[in-house]
Every structure is written in C-alpha cells, then in structure tokens.
C-alpha cells in the first residue's frame with residue numbers, strides 16, 4: 563500500500579472488492595505461508611463475523627480488515643493482541659481525527675454510547691488473525707432496523723466522510739507501534755486500554771456458556787482477563803467465552 567511506512571504490518575496488503583470474510587481470506591493466505599504482518603482489506607464482506615458467533619454487517623464505506631500475525635509469544639499471551647488492536651484503532655482515531663472512542667471489554671469501540679467497531683481475534687496453529695471492523699463512511703440506513711439504533715459511524719458522528727485510506731494507514735502504523743511495545747511491556751498496553759475503558763468500575767452482567775452473573779468490573783490483568791467482584795466473590799472472565807453488558811452505574 564503506497565505511503566504506508568511500516569516495516570511489517572501491511573507488508574504486503576491484499577485489497578479485495580468483496581470477500582466472504584477478510585478473516586477467512588487472511589487464513590487462506592496464512593495456510594499458503596504468507597508472512598507475519600500480511601493485511602487483507604475488503605470493500606464489502608458477504609459473511610462478516612463478529613464475536614460470539616454473531617454476524618457483522620459490512621457494507622461499503624466501512625473498514626473491514628484482517629492482519630495475519632505469527633506471534634513469538636506463547637499462545638496464552640495471544641489475547642493481548644486483540645487489546646493491541648482496539649488500542650491501536652483508538653489511538654489512530656484520536657491522532658488523526660481527534661475522535662475519542664471508549665473501549666468496552668474486551669475490544670468494542672464505542673462512540674457516544676453506540677458501537678463504532680470491534681475486534682475479532684481467531685487463533686490457529688502457529689498464527690492468529692486479528693480482524694478489525696470500523697464503521698467509517700457508512701450511513702445508518704445501510705444497517706438493519708434492528709441494528710441501526712445501536713451503532714454509529716464516523717461519517718454519522720462527524721457529519722462528513724473521512725479519508726478511508728489515510729485512516730487505514732494510520733491504524734496500521736499504530737498497530738505496528740503497539741505490537742512492538744507489547745513485546746517488552748504488556749502492562750503499558752493494558753494501561754492504555756484502561757485509560758479508554760468504559761467497563762472498569764461499572765456494574766456489569768457477564769454472560770457465559772455456563773449462565774450469567776452480575777458484579778462490579780474491577781480491573782483487567784496483563785492478559786486481558788477481567789476481574790469481576792460478585793456477591794459470591796471474585797470471578798475471572800476470559801475474552802472469548804463471555805460478553806459483558808453494562809447495566810447501571812456502579813454505586814460509589
């Protein structure tokens with residue numbers, strides 16, 4: 563991608579008009595031996611995927627991208643990469659557009675209380691696909707009636723379209739920086755996440771395969787595990803298995 567100025571992330575970048583899911587396209591490339599940092603971008607996805615098996619609406623104008631990472635860290639540390647993704651996007655939006663998003667555990671990007679984007683981390687043997695979805699130049703009318711009240715886009719928020727290529731490049735640059743830093747200092751990444759968190763300190767409901775419970779989200783550790791204090795004691799909540807929904811402000 564011309565003008566990207568990164569060492570690894572986005573070297574190379576594959577751009578498609580339409581794919582099923584950029585995560586699937588990146589996985590195919592991974593299986594063919596594509597290098598760490600390979601990026602796949604599509605203008606549209608037919609079957610975009612979200613967390614927890616949800617589908618992800620991916621109309622033209624949004625940023626739908628996946629990054630192939632071949633981490634040097636052991637697998638238990640890989641969830642950090644999802645946090646690196648959300649922090650990188652948040653920093654890029656801040657620096658380029660002065661837009662400050664909040665992060666909802668684990669990696670939802672929230673603007674004005676509505677979902678602007680999200681991160682989907684899918685691990686395989688020896689590699690991980692970091693999928694990033696961001697509603698950039700998308701009108702709310704492009705979403706279903708059900709979804710429209712819950713989502714927002716940068717165009718909707720700012721009142722004008724933004725330079726999608728410039729924003730993509732800034733996100734990839736930020737991602738490269740954050741990923742380099744996380745190798746040596748994971749707690750710095752988690753502090754960057756905490757600074758933008760809208761989950762910590764809140765009363766939350768955790769929904770998992772084994773049922774749901776409520777409590778106060780107290781903190782995350784360096785691996786992104788959420789610590790929730792419930793009446794029955796402290797519960798540790800792990801990224802891929804549960805969702806968190808804020809239900810009311812925590813009492814002081």
Ligand code: BTN
Pocket residue numbers: 582583584585586607609610611612613614616618620625626627628669670679680681682693694695696
């Ligand atoms: C979430 O549920 O919040 C995560 C959404 C992740 C969507 C992105 S769009 C690019 C990549 N390809 C997919 O199919 N999903 C991710």
